[in-house]
Amino acid sequence: MTEPSDASRPEPTAALLIVGDEILSGRTRDANLQHLAERLQTVGVPVVEARVIPDRAETVIAAVRELSSRVDYLFTSGGIGPTHDDITADCVAAAFERAIDVHPEARARLERHYAESEHALNEARLRMARIPDGAELIDNPVSAAPGFRLENVYVMAGVPRIMAAMLDQVIPTLKGGGPLLAETVRCNLPEGEAAEGLRRIAEENPTVGVGSYPKYGSGGFQLSIVVRGRDAKAVEAAAQDVETLVRELGGQPERLAPGEPA
């Protein structure tokens, strides 16, 4: 998709840093990028980069520094558990040259959690209460161990259910560019037939982005053409151009209802 260009209103951006050898080794398939991207899009904060890196301190520190300086909001997922390879909190502290220690409130939450559990708050688990100086806790309603925000970095769990619960709290605090509007036109033209016309439509409608997504399913192939932008009139005008193009090429355009899976 070409990016909508609207230089007059620079929009806030986000990145996701996924910390975990288990993702890089193929053992686990990341599920957090998709969820984060969808949620952030509803408040007008596009994810402009996602990066998966190993549990190596120097790599994590360098990536936190680089990405946090380039985007408005950096999210991290993974590496905040109780084991020796859970180094994200320490690396974020190091990236901002902050001290890190067991945080009294985080410790209290873990104490309450383990008091009701059959397990003890041992030294390894207490690692999960290590929070950099000056950071703000992010509640973990699932398993108590909090995430945190330091500067523009949101340190969150890798477990998708916990990550999603933490994100629920963060989303209302973000200053976004307003929701990105999308209109989807579905048709049964092959992408190569529509490509030239879509290029023209993208050029003629510079404030919107035009993307095309072919899918090969049981009913033959299907092309979803998505127009995205912030200006409802511009998005609608471009979507109508797409419908006209599809008809000119002998296809049957079908406009998807908002929210319908494209």
Add this chain to the structure above:
Amino acid sequence: MTEPSDASRPEPTAALLIVGDEILSGRTRDANLQHLAERLQTVGVPVVEARVIPDRAETVIAAVRELSSRVDYLFTSGGIGPTHDDITADCVAAAFERAIDVHPEARARLERHYAESEHALNEARLRMARIPDGAELIDNPVSAAPGFRLENVYVMAGVPRIMAAMLDQVIPTLKGGGPLLAETVRCNLPEGEAAEGLRRIAEENPTVGVGSYPKYGSGGFQLSIVVRGRDAKAVEAAAQDVETLVRELGGQPERLAPGEPA
């Protein structure tokens, strides 16, 4: 997981660059990283970074330059179709300052493919035959449009089935460090109980990596502890240490058979 350290035998590394707004927007969930990582692991080429970036020329060019200089093999997925936002081939050419044009052999393959199809090889589709000077084609047995290798960059389709078919050809040509061996011990201990012992085992067995992966399933929680390395004896010794630890903590270690899903 802590990385196995074996300075005497530096192992080749790989990175994956995923080009596509549709992944960053959450519209599509990437499936290529997991497949690539698993396949490369069998030949001893660990993926040390994966990066998802938008279809923006300057971003793609910069990422190709940076990553290709840092790893032995850089794979790209996505952005080689017929539409205006398919810019990967041109960006890879630009990253290496090569000219790019329609490649006679790539064109011939598309001509044969479309001669047998109801569709024509129009100008948009001919874009898929644009190959940088000096690049080597990678066959596409699914839809003809080839990928290519330029220097240490392997430019591949984003559609997982095509990406996998291209990878089948590339894998035998890679010089890997030999397969990474893994032994998995499964138990029902919570991660926080095992954490301290695993840290000790990781320290005492510096040539292997020790990772722990908790999972909450219908049968309560389950912890898979994975020991990875190249030296079979060292891996086995560390796996036995893990079994001993699990027993000491009152758990029941269960060694998974090689290839059994951990």
